[in-house]
Amino acid sequence: MKKILILGAKGNLGGQLIKVFSKKNEVIAWDREEIDITDKELIYKKVSDIKPDIIINAAAYNAVDKCEEDENEFELAKKLNCQAVGYLAEAAISVNSILVHYSSDYVFGGHANKTNSEQIKRIKKQGGFKEDDNPDPVNKYGESKFMGERELISRSGKGLKWYLIRTSKLFGPKGESEVAKPSFFDIMLKLAKEKEVLDVVDEEMSCFTYTPDLAKATRKLIESDMGYGIYHIVNEGPCAWYQAAKELFGIAGINITVNPVSGDKFPRPAKRPSYSVLLNTKFEQLRSWQEALREYLKIKNL
Numbered sequence: 001m002k003k004i005l006i007l008g009a010k011g012n013l014g015g016q017l018i019k020v021f022s023k024k025n026e027v028i029a030w031d032r033e034e035i036d037i038t039d040k041e042l043i044y045k046k047v048s049d050i051k052p053d054i055i056i057n058a059a060a061y062n063a064v065d066k067c068e069e070d071e072n073e074f075e076l077a078k079k080l081n082c083q084a085v086g087y088l089a090e091a092a093i094s095v096n097s098i099l100v101h102y103s104s105d106y107v108f109g110g111h112a113n114k115t116n117s118e119q120i121k122r123i124k125k126q127g128g129f130k131e132d133d134n135p136d137p138v139n140k141y142g143e144s145k146f147m148g149e150r151e152l153i154s155r156s157g158k159g160l161k162w163y164l165i166r167t168s169k170l171f172g173p174k175g176e177s178e179v180a181k182p183s184f185f186d187i188m189l190k191l192a193k194e195k196e197v198l199d200v201v202d203e204e205m206s207c208f209t210y211t212p213d214l215a216k217a218t219r220k221l222i223e224s225d226m227g228y229g230i231y232h233i234v235n236e237g238p239c240a241w242y243q244a245a246k247e248l249f250g251i252a253g254i255n256i257t258v259n260p261v262s263g264d265k266f267p268r269p270a271k272r273p274s275y276s277v278l279l280n281t282k283f284e285q286l287r288s289w290q291e292a293l294r295e296y297l298k299i300k301n302l
């Protein structure tokens with residue numbers, strides 16, 4: 001039995017990690033009431049008190065648009081997504097814990113926005129961004145996540161045992177936090193109750209990921225003898241938002257007209273990557289997102 005510290009326990013992924021890891025381990029689940037992960041001294045103290053075998057960090061700053069517009073918010077994003085990762089890494093080294101941290105497909109995407117980019121042609125041809133492709137974020141949130149990745153990777157040679165799991169477009173049961181973000185599918189289901197016609201952006205190719213699948217894959221990865229390093233864990237089959245909405249309403253048997261529109265129709269402060277498909281070349285493939293979505297709708301009685 002291992003002692004596992006889960007941070008961001010009330011978040012969307014955090015809740016699923018608790019479920020999966022509690023089966024065979026001693027789980028200590030903390031959210032911001034128990035620890036503010038931007039507080040360096042508190043992290044060192046609390047981690048050295050409990051000496052976990054594994055620290056799983058699912059806490060993050062995720063307000064993509066807010067931190068694009070407001071410098072103070074960007075500072076907060078960097079504190080949570082970057083500096084806190086460094087504190088956790090140092091604390092993990094000091095008690096010899098393994099550190100698991102999550103990053104995002106949004107560390108990629110800048111490639112596609114550069115005219116005549118040969119790189120993006122190569123990436124699309126290979127089926128997405130591989131684990132060792134160079135990040136190039138298009139927005140400040142992506143920048144903060146990339147900075148966090150470097151906090152982890154730079155401690156590789158200093159004795160840190162780490163897994164960096166990049167994932168994208170999470171969906172699944174909502175976390176316990178009152179402010180946990182609803183997923184795209186939950187937003188679409190809510191809108192379908194209010195409208196008969198929906199305009200949905202037919203852009204931003206990337207992969208959906210079902211949080212219960214990601215939590216199980218995280219456990220499998222840790223229990224495997226695969227080496228430390230970067231992993232891409234997503235459900236199979238890239239798609240844009242429009243296709244996802246069509247599939248959702250098809251499976252749920254909801255009769256609604258869905259129109260594909262360009263991203264210009266819904267201007268937002270932060271640019272989104274037009275292509276940020278994560279290619280998983282190291283870990284076993286997860287099931288398709290459609291299959292995972294069917295399971296999610298079943299547990300919602302749809």
Ligand SMILES: NC(=O)c1ccc[n+]([C@@H]2O[C@H](COP(=O)([O-])OP(=O)(O)OC[C@H]3O[C@@H](n4cnc5c(N)ncnc54)[C@H](OP(=O)(O)O)[C@@H]3O)[C@@H](O)[C@H]2O)c1
Binds near residue numbers: 013031038167170
């Ligand atoms: N959501 C996605 O589509 C997506 C896509 C790609 C990658 N990811 C990554 O996947 C991971 C999990 O994401 P998620 O969507 O499950 O996140 P989430 O639902 O936003 O959960 C994050 C949790 O961290 C807590 N938290 C915030 N600030 C904290 C602090 N200073 N100290 C301690 N806890 C704090 C939050 O509390 P409050 O709720 O009270 O703020 C929340 O419970 C993150 O690393 C995220 O960047 C997510």
